[in-house]
Amino acid sequence: MTAHGDVGRHRMEAILRAQEETILKRWLDTAGATVGGRADRGALAGRLRDIYQALLQSVGEGGDASDLRGLLADLSRAQAREGFTPSETAVVVFSLKEAVYGLVESQDDTDALRGYIWLSRYIDDLGLFTFETFVSAREKIISDQAEQLLELSTPVVKLWDGILAVPLVGTLDSARTQVVMEKLLQGLVDTGSEHAVIDITGVPAVDTQVAQHLLKTVVAARLMGAECVISGIRPQIAHTIVTLGIEFGDIVTKSSLADALAYALRQSGVQISQGPDKHVVVGLERG
Amino acid sequence: MERVPVLKLGDLLIVSIQIDLQDQSVLMLQEDLADAIVESGARGVIIDITAVEIVDSFIGRMLATIASISRMLDAETIVVGMRPAVAITLVELGLSLGGVRTALNLEKGVAMLKDRGGPGTAVVPGR
Numbered sequence: 001m002t003a004h005g006d007v008g009r010h011r012m013e014a015i016l017r018a019q020e021e022t023i024l025k026r027w028l029d030t031a032g033a034t035v036g037g038r039a040d041r042g043a044l045a046g047r048l049r050d051i052y053q054a055l056l057q058s059v060g061e062g063g064d065a066s067d068l069r070g071l072l073a074d075l076s077r078a079q080a081r082e083g084f085t086p087s088e089t090a091v092v093v094f095s096l097k098e099a100v101y102g103l104v105e106s107q108d109d110t111d112a113l114r115g116y117i118w119l120s121r122y123i124d125d126l127g128l129f130t131f132e133t134f135v136s137a138r139e140k141i142i143s144d145q146a147e148q149l150l151e152l153s154t155p156v157v158k159l160w161d162g163i164l165a166v167p168l169v170g171t172l173d174s175a176r177t178q179v180v181m182e183k184l185l186q187g188l189v190d191t192g193s194e195h196a197v198i199d200i201t202g203v204p205a206v207d208t209q210v211a212q213h214l215l216k217t218v219v220a221a222r223l224m225g226a227e228c229v230i231s232g233i234r235p236q237i238a239h240t241i242v243t244l245g246i247e248f249g250d251i252v253t254k255s256s257l258a259d260a261l262a263y264a265l266r267q268s269g270v271q272i273s274q275g276p277d278k279h280v281v282v283g284l285e286r287g
Numbered sequence: 288m289e290r291v292p293v294l295k296l297g298d299l300l301i302v303s304i305q306i307d308l309q310d311q312s313v314l315m316l317q318e319d320l321a322d323a324i325v326e327s328g329a330r331g332v333i334i335d336i337t338a339v340e341i342v343d344s345f346i347g348r349m350l351a352t353i354a355s356i357s358r359m360l361d362a363e364t365i366v367v368g369m370r371p372a373v374a375i376t377l378v379e380l381g382l383s384l385g386g387v388r389t390a391l392n393l394e395k396g397v398a399m400l401k402d403r404g405g406p407g408t409a410v411v412p413g414r
Contacts, residue, residue, distance in 0.1 A: 185371030192391055220374040225367065225389035225396075 012115025026099035031092040076130040086134040090127040156187040163195045169202030177213035195264040201232030211246045231260035291316045293323045303335040324360045331400035337368030347382035354387045367396035
């Protein structure tokens with residue numbers, strides 16, 4: 001059986017080498033038809049030629065498939081960038097089977113047919129490999145983005161000497177609140193600030209859990225000797241909080257960040273006065 | 288048995304906790320502190336927990352007890368230098384240290400007590 005398999009394999013290798021130009025042309029035609037007019041025909045031809053060369057190398061005696069896999073990974077990435085689905089990429093690889101079958105079919109050759117079956121399995125593996133590459137590349141992008149989002153979404157900014165602000169954007173869950181809490185408290189220690197403003201303008205909804213998280217943060221800051229003001233409470237959110245029966249106790253809440261800053265400045269003993277050079281100009285319409 | 292030293296600075300007493308607290312050393316600290324407040328007539332007590340990395344409900348209760356004892360002796364307690372992780376743990380444990388004032392660091396704690404006393408009240412009893 002293995003002897004037959006080997007014979008088939010050698011026969012197929014010979015066919016692949018001898019009919020290189022014909023197979024490549026057919027492959028390109030079939031693959032080009034699958035991907036439609038969206039792909040750059042010239043670039044695709046170049047890639048398929050490279051892949052074919054690598055395939056020849058890998059099916060030869062003691063062949064090394066690492067080149068081939070690298071090229072397939074490149075193809076998969078390039079296709080993904082151009083907006084193709086992973087199935088379309090796999091179909092491009094599978095269409096090589098069709099191209100070879102046309103040649104095998106025309107001659108009455110058992111060895112060639114056996115070789116074809118072997119090649120078919122081999123190409124299936126390669127097609128699946130492009131699929132895996134696609135999925136792993138996609139997963140990496142997703143995990144990178146999640147990490148970036150976590151970093152991005154929790155900036156601690158200094159508003160004034162001794163006043164920090166945390167503008168929260170997006171839905172708050174336990175993991176994010178934990179990060180926010182730690183960053184804010186660490187910021188208080190690092191800058192020696194005694195006031196902090198937590199701005200929830202960008203938080204779409206406040207439920208009991210989010211409120212609980214906010215309260216915990218405020219109490220933790222208090223334990224460290226800093227006061228927190230919660231600002232950016234929109235009318236609907238105020239309504240929700242009252243309806244849910246959440247008690248904010250003696251925690252100061254303000255409707256806008258500006259109010260909160262003014263409050264914090266007052267608390268830290270800063271006086272604001274309007275400069276004399278400030279003019280308000282009102283234009284009059286001339287009739 | 289390690290003893291936590293009680294330092295006197297003007298009319299303030301400063302306790303800097305730098306060891307892992309055991310039940311026994313806490314009891315001794317409470318006694319030492321009460322004695323020191325009476326002896327020196329201190330107006331304020333500052334407990335510095337900058338070096339404390341691990342807390343449990345026991346430490347939380349200890350801080351509250353010390354604050355109560357000091358208040359009985361007419362001295363105000365301020366806990367300073369609590370680490371973020373410690374604060375988060377205490378909140379998760381449900382301890383909010385009611386009745387204990389806090390400050391970010393020793394400097395702010397001292398300033399807080401000085402403000403309260405007003406100018407000219409820093410009287411150190413001669414002995």
